[in-house]
Amino acid sequence: MDITREDLSLFLNACAAATSQQEFYSSEQEQRVSLRFLHQYICGNYRTLYARTLAAGLNHHNQQEVIYQLLSSGKDCPAEFRLLENRLITAALKQLPPQRAWKLLQRLQGGKVNNRRTRKVIATFIAGRKDLPFDALKYRRKVKAAMQHAHVKPSGEVSAFLFEGIKKPFVTPLLEQFRRAHYSKEALYDLPYSIAEGLAAKHQIPRAEFLKRIEGKMTDRERLRLQSSSAGKIQLNPEKLSLTELCVYVLGLTLDDRRNREEELTGFLQRSAHAILRQNGKLPLPDHKMAAILDNSYSSSGSRVKKNRPLAVALSVDVLLQNACKDYRAFWTRPVKKQLLNHAKGQTFLAERLLDALEWGAQTVLIVSDACENDVPGAFEQIYQGYRQMGGKAQIFHLSPVFDAENYQVKPLVKDLPALGLRAGEDLGTTLAFARFSTGKSTLLELETYLQGRVDALLSAAGGLS
Amino acid sequence: MKINDTLNLQGLRAAPSQVCGAFRLVPLIREKPCQDVRITHERYQQDLSRVQLNDGTEYWSFIPHGYILNWAKGNEATISFGAQLSKGTKTDRFAGGFTVTTHQRMVKRQNANSVRLLPLHLSMEAFLALYFGGPDIAWLEYSRFAKQHGLGIRSERAVSGRSLFMFEDALRTFEIHEGQVGVLIYTAEKLASAFVVPTPEDYRALHQTLLDDFYGELIYQYALWSQAQDLNIKLEVAGKKTLAELRQALHAARDQWAEFSTRVMGLDLLQRNIIGETIYKPAQLRLERFMTELDLNATNTIGERLVRSDGEVLYLKTFQLGADQTKRAWWLSQLSRHHWHIGQTAESLNMTAEEVVRSLNRAGFGYLLNPQILQQALKKR
Numbered sequence: 071m072d073i074t075r076e077d078l079s080l081f082l083n084a085c086a087a088a089t090s091q092q093e094f095y096s097s098e099q100e101q102r103v104s105l106r107f108l109h110q111y112i113c114g115n116y117r118t119l120y121a122r123t124l125a126a127g128l129n130h131h132n133q134q135e136v137i138y139q140l141l142s143s144g145k146d147c148p149a150e151f152r153l154l155e156n157r158l159i160t161a162a163l164k165q166l167p168p169q170r171a172w173k174l175l176q177r178l179q180g181g182k183v184n185n186r187r188t189r190k191v192i193a194t195f196i197a198g199r200k201d202l203p204f205d206a207l208k209y210r211r212k213v214k215a216a217m218q219h220a221h222v223k224p225s226g227e228v229s230a231f232l233f234e235g236i237k238k239p240f241v242t243p244l245l246e247q248f249r250r251a252h253y254s255k256e257a258l259y260d261l262p263y264s265i266a267e268g269l270a271a272k273h274q275i276p277r278a279e280f281l282k283r284i285e286g287k288m289t290d291r292e293r294l295r296l297q298s299s300s301a302g303k304i305q306l307n308p309e310k311l312s313l314t315e316l317c318v319y320v321l322g323l324t325l326d327d328r329r330n331r332e333e334e335l336t337g338f339l340q341r342s343a344h345a346i347l348r349q350n351g352k353l354p355l356p357d358h359k360m361a362a363i364l365d366n367s368y369s370s371s372g373s374r375v376k377k378n379r380p381l382a383v384a385l386s387v388d389v390l391l392q393n394a395c396k397d398y399r400a401f402w403t404r405p406v407k408k409q410l411l412n413h414a415k416g417q418t419f420l421a422e423r424l425l426d427a428l429e430w431g432a433q434t435v436l437i438v439s440d441a442c443e444n445d446v447p448g449a450f451e452q453i454y455q456g457y458r459q460m461g462g463k464a465q466i467f468h469l470s471p472v473f474d475a476e477n478y479q480v481k482p483l484v485k486d487l488p489a490l491g492l493r494a495g496e497d498l499g500t501t502l503a504f505a506r507f508s509t510g511k512s513t514l515l516e517l518e519t520y521l522q523g524r525v526d527a528l529l530s531a532a533g534g535l536s
Numbered sequence: 537m538k539i540n541d542t543l544n545l546q547g548l549r550a551a552p553s554q555v556c557g558a559f560r561l562v563p564l565i566r567e568k569p570c571q572d573v574r575i576t577h578e579r580y581q582q583d584l585s586r587v588q589l590n591d592g593t594e595y596w597s598f599i600p601h602g603y604i605l606n607w608a609k610g611n612e613a614t615i616s617f618g619a620q621l622s623k624g625t626k627t628d629r630f631a632g633g634f635t636v637t638t639h640q641r642m643v644k645r646q647n648a649n650s651v652r653l654l655p656l657h658l659s660m661e662a663f664l665a666l667y668f669g670g671p672d673i674a675w676l677e678y679s680r681f682a683k684q685h686g687l688g689i690r691s692e693r694a695v696s697g698r699s700l701f702m703f704e705d706a707l708r709t710f711e712i713h714e715g716q717v718g719v720l721i722y723t724a725e726k727l728a729s730a731f732v733v734p735t736p737e738d739y740r741a742l743h744q745t746l747l748d749d750f751y752g753e754l755i756y757q758y759a760l761w762s763q764a765q766d767l768n769i770k771l772e773v774a775g776k777k778t779l780a781e782l783r784q785a786l787h788a789a790r791d792q793w794a795e796f797s798t799r800v801m802g803l804d805l806l807q808r809n810i811i812g813e814t815i816y817k818p819a820q821l822r823l824e825r826f827m828t829e830l831d832l833n834a835t836n837t838i839g840e841r842l843v844r845s846d847g848e849v850l851y852l853k854t855f856q857l858g859a860d861q862t863k864r865a866w867w868l869s870q871l872s873r874h875h876w877h878i879g880q881t882a883e884s885l886n887m888t889a890e891e892v893v894r895s896l897n898r899a900g901f902g903y904l905l906n907p908q909i910l911q912q913a914l915k916k917r
Contacts, residue, residue: 095709368711404714417551417563417711425783444711446552446789448768456773456782 075514078119079504080479081112085123085132086491086501087480088473092373094380095442096475104475106135113139117146121155122521124162125528127500129493133162134174141191142183156187158525161532163195171195172209175216184219192220202228203244207265263288294319308338313389314494316342317382320410328410335410343393350499353394356465360395361432363423364388364402365439371414381414383471384438386495391436401427403439418442420483421449424466428457434465440472441481441489451484467505469498543810543828543837547848548732550720550794551713552769557702558761560725561710562797564718564732572608573734573821573842573850577601577745578652582635587642587654587661595642595661599654600748602639605842605851606650607818643816643823651816651823655853656749658815659825659838663857664690667868670904671876677893678876682904687868692861694750701759707746712739718852719746720802723758725767726835727802732852734842752856754835769793804835805854820845830869836862864899890916 088105092098113120113136124136137159140147147155163171175192178184196216199205206213206228214232216222223229227242240246248265250257255273258266263284270280281296288296290310308316320328320335328335347353370381388400388409400409401423404416420443427435443450454466469492474481482489492501551563578601585599642661643653670686671678681688697703700723710719717739718732729751733739769792772785798806805828812826825840839854857865874880882892893905893913902910 369709415712415714417554417713421786422783425779425786429779444552444554445713446769446771446786446793447555449771449786449789452771452773453782453786456771456776456785457779459774460776460778460782 074116074119075517077112078116078123078514078517081108081120082123082126082128082504083488083491084108084473084479085128086493086497086504087471088491089129089131089376089493091375093376093472093475094369094371094373094440095472098375100475101473104478105132105473108478109135109139113143114146118148118151119518119521121151121158122525124158125524126521127497127524130166130170133166134170134177137163137174138177138181138183141178141185141188142181144185144187154525156191157529157532159191160194161528163191164198164532165528168205169209172205172212172216175219176212179215179219189220189222192216193222196220196222196224203231203242204262206232207244207248208262259283259287261287263292309341311342312494313339313342313346313496314382314386317385317389317495318378321378321382321385321412325411325413332408332410339389340393343389346390346496347394350496353390353499354502355395355434357396358433359431360391360398361427361430361435362388362391362398362400363420363427363435363437363439364400365418365420365437366402366404366406366412366414367416367418368414369418369440369442378414380440380471381412383492383495385409385412387436387438387469387492387498390495390498399427399430399432417445419445421446421453424450424453424457428462428464432464435467437466437468437483438492439468439470439483441468441470441474441483443483454484454487467502469501541810541812541826543806543808543826543839544847545730545732545798545806545849545852546843546846548718550798551716552790552793553722553797554710556706556709558724558759559703559706560722560797561706562720562722563713563716564720565713565715566717566736568848569715570717570734570850572819574606575733575738575742575851576604576606577742578604580637582637584635585637585639585654587639587657589641589661593665595657595664597657597660599637599639599657601745602652602654603851604646604650604652605818605823607821608649649818651818653823653840655840656855659827659840659853659855660692660694662813662825663827663838663861663865664692666865667872671871673875673877675876675878677878677906677909678904679906687904693753694855695753695756697747697749697751700751700756703759704747707744710743712743719743720797721746722797722801723755724761725801726758727805728752728755728758728856730805730839730852730854732841732849734850749853750855752861753858755856769796805837808834808837815840821850823851827865830862830866832862832866836865860899864901867896867899867901889913 084105088101090098090102090105093101109132120136121140124133128136140155140159163174166174175195178188178192196202202224210232217224217232223233227240227245230238231240231245236249236252240249244261247257247260251261251266251269252272255275258269258273258275261269266280266284266287290307293307294311294315308319311319316338320339323331364384364387366381366384370384371377372379372381391398391400402412403419403423406412418439420437420439424435424437466487468483468487468489470480470489471492472480473491480489480491490501490505492498545564547567548564549567551565553560553562555561580599580601583598585597587595587597589595639654642658643651645651668687668690670682674683715736717734717736718730720727721729721731731746733742769789771789773782776782776785808828810826810828812824814822814824816823821842821844823840823842825838827838828836830836836857837854838857839852841849841853842851843849870881870885871878874884878889878892882889885892890913893910896902896905897910897914
């Protein structure tokens with residue numbers, strides 16, 4: 071029974087940080103293979119619990135993976151669990167962001183996962199889409215693949231658009247705009263930004279002119295993406311971004327930019343932190359001296375695809391704790407004068423910072439680091455043990471934003487101090503609450519009850535579809 | 537070859553190492569910041585370089601980059617920086633896009649207070665030119681070629697940093713320390729190369745160029761070992777009562793580690809006796825190239841360094857010789873010591889003349905010997 075609990079908390083924990091993307095210390099391939107193995111292992115051994123983790127707040131990438139695993143191994147599903155599993159899959163698929171959901175359906179075609187249940191799931195998903203013409207435009211190839219794969223052919227114009235092309239005029243406004251935009255530059259600006267972008271290239275419209283006229287049609291996320299390439303011409307409304315995204319944005323600015331816009335940027339971060347605290351309630355942390363050891367060594371610069379992500383997570387935790395705790399101090403591995411001016415540089419220097427924090431009198435210490443320490447390697451663990459032998463009582467948590475592909479888990483700093491995967495600062499509350507499962511203080515029953523609670527919430531949110 | 541000295545890291549302090557694959561990189565930090573000397577690099581795009589040396593000899597190699605060494609004259613606080621003239625460097629284009637650059641000399645003065653030098657090639661050239669003249673007395677044992685041309689065209693092979701397994705990853709994931717000016721590169725726990733520059737800014741700029749340099753073939757083999765050992769250091773934490781005591785233990789461990797990684801693990805290179813020559817004397821400094829005293833039972837190294845008169849190392853770059861390369865140099869030095877007389881050489885080594893001839897042949901110097909003598913020696917075996 072204990073192994074079950076251990077395996078599951080390891081899995082949930084790893085899923086909190088892992089995304090199958092290139093990390094500083096491992097390639098995309100290593101991450102993908104390792105994570106996929108973990109999924110297959112858990113799916114094969116603990117299927118019923120595995121299906122229920124769909125409701126446990128996994129990140130979207132891992133939800134996709136869970137759904138794929140479940141659908142491709144339908145045979146192994148116990149008969150009495152089948153109904154619930156189907157409902158879970160349907161509900162989770164519906165909640166995925168559309169691009170991820172469609173991509174998953176396309177992957178099912180590529181992986182030749184085709185059975186009655188899969189076809190039914192796809193058909194239900196397509197039937198439940200609110201704006202199918204939009205999906206058909208934006209994810210044309212994926213939607214087509216999903217429909218072919220599940221033998222679904224919706225009657226009407228979407229079908230004509232996907233399978234026959236844009237020869238004849240449409241009645242559906244969006245499809246008609248798209249058709250007209252093929253022939254006229256002006257009609258282009260009626261389309262959503264992401265769809266118009268490709269056509270703008272076709273009509274050879276200069277980028278600057280296109281961006282200026284299409285600005286009204288952009289979503290917030292598109293604005294964020296375009297910040298750097300448009301040289302600040304596109305206005306961004308940071309209030310709508312999550313705290314960690316905001317931190318990534320701030321860290322992407324040059325140091326001069328950050329110095330000049332200090333007041334404004336600090337304001338953004340503070341407001342975002344307040345919003346999280348308002349929404350999620352108090353952090354599950356006792357009310358005493360809090361310290362955070364935050365890793366801004368060179369490895370926190372992440373990789374090409376996850377630029378500055380680990381540092382952004384550390385920064386978001388810093389901002390959040392600043393606003394949540396009365397008596398709080400941050401200890402960056404390489405001290406910085408101003409929180410905003412952080413950048414990834416230098417070696418990982420954790421042991422000494424732990425002593426600094428304890429000397430300051432911290433009773434709870436949060437460490438945000440990828441656990442690859444090198445000054446001196448292995449010193450943290452020994453200092454930690456020495457502190458415990460000394461009778462030190464401070465609570466210490468280790469949070470890691472990076473999944474360690476080699477060990478199938480989030481790398482711990484100390485063997486008996488399990489590391490918790492942390493994907494974003496705003497998940498801090500949930501992660502700390504989850505620490506109870508990981509540190510072995512709870513039973514499997516408790517974990518199951520917790521999962522059941524989340525399952526009920528998910529299913530009721532999905533409107534009880536069967 | 538005049539200077540007799542030992543190879544040391546005066547003025548530098550080692551920090552805890554970082555490991556990736558078979559590579560262990562030990563950062564070196566300068567104790568007192570260097571204000572008056574800087575090194576930058578200039579890149580060359582050609583396929584092959586030809587260096588014209590003083591006496592009409594030529595040195596051919598692939599040379600990806602050269603260093604520009606700047607120093608302050610006298611009491612000037614700043615050093616001129618940025619505008620460098622590349623006089624004496626000319627690129628020819630041959631059919632098929634094959635390019636050759638001609639450099640004048642290994643170390644070429646650029647203006648009053650800067651020189652251009654070709655890193656590693658500076659010392660490699662000296663190594664190749666060792667006892668280049670061949671026999672000084674026309675002994676019967678030598679071939680006509682040896683009597684006319686000496687050693688002829690000497691060549692050695694080396695491996696590019698790019699072909700070392702995981703070296704690129706090791707350099708990419710290496711977390712450069714604040715104030716770091718150099719690095720010791722260990723492969724499979726054996727000191728393979730040392731690299732030191734004057735200031736931390738220079739080091740940051742030159743860190744990635746380590747990949748373009750060349751390394752000994754042994755390092756290529758060692759890199760395939762892929763796993764460095766787990767050399768975790770033990771902290772004296774048992775029985776400590778206060779946080780201050782724990783901190784002391786940490787600092788002690790850091791010092792101990794630095795001591796270990798330079799003194800104990802670097803035995804093959806550091807503290808070894810060297811022989812070398814001074815190439816250039818900018819201001820109060822000495823630019824030297826050197827070779828460790830040849831020892832057939834140890835790894836031998838050639839390299840170049842820039843030192844202050846008080847012994848502080850400002851620039852250091854080394855290349856580890858392979859066993860065969862050491863052997864070739866060793867045989868040449870033995871022959872030279874006995875005026876290239878094979879009989880006398882054999883006597884001093886307690887060998888027969890035939891054995892010496894066979895060894896020379898094995899080392900790759902068969903072409904120097906009279907074919908008949910060589911054949912006789914091989915037959916007698």
